[in-house]
Amino acid sequence: MKFLLLKTILPVFITIAVSLSATKPTFAGDPAIGKMIWDEQPCKTCHGVEGIPIFPGVPSFIRGDRMDKADGILLVSIMNGTAFMPPFKGIISNSDGLDLIAFVRTLQK
Numbered sequence: 001m002k003f004l005l006l007k008t009i010l011p012v013f014i015t016i017a018v019s020l021s022a023t024k025p026t027f028a029g030d031p032a033i034g035k036m037i038w039d040e041q042p043c044k045t046c047h048g049v050e051g052i053p054i055f056p057g058v059p060s061f062i063r064g065d066r067m068d069k070a071d072g073i074l075l076v077s078i079m080n081g082t083a084f085m086p087p088f089k090g091i092i093s094n095s096d097g098l099d100l101i102a103f104v105r106t107l108q109k
Protein backbone atom coordinates (compact mmCIF):
# COMPACT_ATOMS: atom_id res chain seq x y z
CA MET A 1 0.00 0.00 0.00
CA LYS A 2 2.78 2.37 0.89
CA PHE A 3 4.48 1.51 -2.40
CA LEU A 4 1.28 2.14 -4.32
CA LEU A 5 0.90 5.49 -2.64
CA LEU A 6 4.38 6.62 -3.65
CA LYS A 7 4.22 5.17 -7.15
CA THR A 8 0.75 6.38 -8.08
CA ILE A 9 -0.54 9.14 -5.91
CA LEU A 10 2.66 11.14 -5.44
CA PRO A 11 3.32 11.72 -9.18
CA VAL A 12 -0.32 12.74 -9.65
CA PHE A 13 0.00 15.18 -6.77
CA ILE A 14 3.23 16.62 -8.19
CA THR A 15 1.62 17.02 -11.62
CA ILE A 16 -1.27 18.95 -10.08
CA ALA A 17 1.08 21.14 -8.01
CA VAL A 18 3.21 21.96 -11.06
CA SER A 19 0.21 22.80 -13.25
CA LEU A 20 -1.24 25.01 -10.51
CA SER A 21 1.97 26.98 -10.15
CA ALA A 22 2.13 27.33 -13.95
CA THR A 23 -1.23 29.14 -13.95
CA LYS A 24 0.23 32.01 -11.91
CA PRO A 25 0.50 35.09 -14.14
CA THR A 26 4.06 35.27 -15.42
CA PHE A 27 3.95 39.06 -15.87
CA ALA A 28 3.47 39.81 -12.15
CA GLY A 29 6.29 41.77 -10.57
CA ASP A 30 8.65 40.86 -7.77
CA PRO A 31 7.89 42.85 -4.58
CA ALA A 32 11.46 42.45 -3.23
CA ILE A 33 12.93 44.07 -6.37
CA GLY A 34 10.10 46.63 -6.26
CA LYS A 35 11.18 47.65 -2.75
CA MET A 36 14.73 48.36 -3.99
CA ILE A 37 13.41 50.53 -6.84
CA TRP A 38 10.99 52.27 -4.42
CA ASP A 39 14.00 53.17 -2.24
CA GLU A 40 15.85 54.65 -5.25
CA GLN A 41 12.99 56.51 -6.97
CA PRO A 42 11.14 59.62 -5.74
CA CYS A 43 7.81 57.75 -5.28
CA LYS A 44 7.99 58.16 -1.51
CA THR A 45 8.26 61.98 -1.67
CA CYS A 46 4.54 61.93 -2.52
CA HIS A 47 3.37 58.45 -1.50
CA GLY A 48 5.35 58.23 1.78
CA VAL A 49 7.88 55.53 2.70
CA GLU A 50 5.14 53.23 4.01
CA GLY A 51 2.39 54.33 1.62
CA ILE A 52 0.96 57.03 3.90
CA PRO A 53 0.43 60.00 1.52
CA ILE A 54 2.50 63.16 2.05
CA PHE A 55 0.13 65.49 0.16
CA PRO A 56 -3.66 65.72 -0.07
CA GLY A 57 -4.92 64.06 -3.26
CA VAL A 58 -2.28 61.31 -3.20
CA PRO A 59 -3.83 57.83 -2.87
CA SER A 60 -3.12 56.05 0.43
CA PHE A 61 -1.45 52.73 -0.33
CA ILE A 62 -1.53 51.73 3.34
CA ARG A 63 -5.35 51.92 3.05
CA GLY A 64 -5.25 50.07 -0.26
CA ASP A 65 -6.42 52.97 -2.44
CA ARG A 66 -6.41 52.08 -6.19
CA MET A 67 -5.39 48.50 -5.44
CA ASP A 68 -8.62 47.25 -6.99
CA LYS A 69 -7.16 48.27 -10.37
CA ALA A 70 -5.30 45.71 -12.52
CA ASP A 71 -1.49 45.83 -12.76
CA GLY A 72 -1.71 46.90 -16.42
CA ILE A 73 -3.85 49.95 -15.57
CA LEU A 74 -1.56 51.01 -12.70
CA LEU A 75 1.49 50.51 -14.97
CA VAL A 76 0.03 52.87 -17.58
CA SER A 77 -0.54 55.52 -14.86
CA ILE A 78 3.04 55.23 -13.59
CA MET A 79 4.61 55.24 -17.07
CA ASN A 80 2.46 57.98 -18.65
CA GLY A 81 1.82 59.95 -15.47
CA THR A 82 -1.51 61.36 -14.38
CA ALA A 83 -2.69 64.93 -13.88
CA PHE A 84 -0.66 65.05 -10.65
CA MET A 85 1.97 62.32 -10.96
CA PRO A 86 4.97 62.76 -13.29
CA PRO A 87 5.54 60.13 -16.02
CA PHE A 88 8.25 57.56 -15.34
CA LYS A 89 8.61 56.32 -18.92
CA GLY A 90 12.30 56.48 -19.85
CA ILE A 91 13.30 56.55 -16.16
CA ILE A 92 12.20 53.02 -15.22
CA SER A 93 11.39 50.00 -17.42
CA ASN A 94 7.94 48.34 -17.64
CA SER A 95 9.40 45.46 -15.66
CA ASP A 96 10.57 47.89 -12.93
CA GLY A 97 7.06 49.35 -12.94
CA LEU A 98 5.48 45.92 -12.39
CA ASP A 99 7.95 45.20 -9.57
CA LEU A 100 6.98 48.55 -7.99
CA ILE A 101 3.28 47.69 -8.27
CA ALA A 102 3.89 44.30 -6.64
CA PHE A 103 5.68 46.09 -3.80
CA VAL A 104 3.02 48.81 -3.45
CA ARG A 105 0.40 46.04 -3.09
CA THR A 106 2.30 44.76 -0.01
CA LEU A 107 1.95 48.18 1.75
CA GLN A 108 -1.76 47.66 2.43
CA LYS A 109 -2.41 47.10 6.14
Ligand code: HEC
Nearest residue numbers: 041042043046057058059066073074077082083084085100
Ligand atom coordinates in the same frame (compact mmCIF):
# COMPACT_ATOMS: atom_id res chain seq x y z
C1 HEC B 1 4.87 64.24 -7.46
C2 HEC B 1 4.21 63.28 -6.59
C3 HEC B 1 4.23 61.81 -7.00
C4 HEC B 1 5.33 61.03 -7.27
C5 HEC B 1 6.79 61.41 -7.28
C6 HEC B 1 4.79 59.72 -7.56
N1 HEC B 1 3.43 59.72 -7.47
FE1 HEC B 1 2.19 58.12 -7.75
N2 HEC B 1 0.60 59.33 -7.60
C7 HEC B 1 0.62 60.66 -7.23
C8 HEC B 1 -0.72 61.19 -7.23
C9 HEC B 1 -1.14 62.62 -6.88
C10 HEC B 1 -1.56 60.12 -7.64
C11 HEC B 1 -3.06 60.16 -7.89
C12 HEC B 1 -3.19 60.59 -9.33
C13 HEC B 1 -4.60 60.75 -9.82
O1 HEC B 1 -5.54 60.36 -9.15
O2 HEC B 1 -4.69 61.24 -10.96
C14 HEC B 1 -0.69 58.96 -7.84
C15 HEC B 1 -1.13 57.73 -8.22
C16 HEC B 1 -0.36 56.58 -8.22
C17 HEC B 1 -0.87 55.25 -8.44
C18 HEC B 1 -2.30 54.88 -8.74
C19 HEC B 1 -2.52 55.05 -10.24
C20 HEC B 1 -3.94 54.77 -10.67
O3 HEC B 1 -4.09 54.35 -11.84
O4 HEC B 1 -4.87 54.95 -9.90
C21 HEC B 1 0.20 54.41 -8.34
C22 HEC B 1 0.20 52.89 -8.47
C23 HEC B 1 1.36 55.23 -8.08
N3 HEC B 1 0.98 56.54 -8.02
C24 HEC B 1 2.64 54.74 -7.91
C25 HEC B 1 3.77 55.54 -7.93
C26 HEC B 1 5.11 55.04 -8.01
C27 HEC B 1 5.49 53.56 -8.04
C28 HEC B 1 5.95 56.11 -8.04
C29 HEC B 1 7.45 56.13 -8.21
C30 HEC B 1 7.98 55.49 -9.40
C31 HEC B 1 5.11 57.30 -7.93
N4 HEC B 1 3.80 56.91 -7.87
C32 HEC B 1 5.57 58.61 -7.87
C33 HEC B 1 1.75 61.40 -6.92
C34 HEC B 1 3.05 60.99 -7.12
